[in-house]
Amino acid sequence: MPLNMVHDADGLPRILLTDPTGSSAEVLLYGGQVVSWKNERREELLFMSSKAIWKPPKAIGGGIPVCFQQFGNLGSLERHGFARNKLWSLDNDPSPLPPTNNQSSVDLILKSTEEDLKTWPKSFELRLRITLSASKLTLISRVRNTDNRPFSFTFALRNYLSVSDISEVRVEGLETLDYLDNLMHRERFTEQADAITFDGEVDRVYLSTPSKIAIIDHEKKRTFVLRKDGMPDAGSKMFS
Structure with missing residues (x-):
């Protein structure tokens, strides 16, 4: 399905996913982060902090942040890694995955840069598929080692749910x-x-x-x- 991309007042490009039942989701290219998920009654299911700073290089508090290459402070890198502070791209050549049929989805990719290699000298590709269907939101992540040696990492999707x-x-x-x-x-x-x-x-x-x-x-x-x-x-x- 064609992607619906908008630029809001905060200047961050986001993809809008919709479902015939009325449910929707919003995904930022910044951080590859889901920042809204509404059910068919238009009720928001994710929590976003009122103190969230919608401006790089700050991480955005709430939604579903992507934590890679480190979860929390369990390592020498910045807390929760740097994937949530980077601008991702649309993945035009996604990894083979089951077809999404008529579901609304987007494939994103984050690749290591020369700047990243200064703090974490590992070459990688991190892919993320986000799919919306009735009463369901699915996130599939894949990490590819493009380095010439093995490396270890930790990964997490932090779900801030609205209760x-x-x-x-x-x-x-x-x-x-x-x-x-x-x-x-x-x-x-x-x-x-x-x-x-x-x-x-x-x-x-x-x-x-x-x-x-x-x-x-x-x-x-x-x-x-x-x-x-x-x-x-x-x-x-x-x-x-």
């Missing part, structure tokens, strides 16, 4: 997992509760998470289901 009163929210699917508590100097614990609820500040990284977790918002009578595939050792960061 009601946090005390009315529960997360299911993380029970019995180990987690690192950032409020306790990254001390390791094991989750004992059947579901996670919130009555104060939380900042945890759950380890080796399952392929599906559910975020249930009782006040809005809405359930988010997050699924992942091909990342068996992936964790989930939970904070409020």
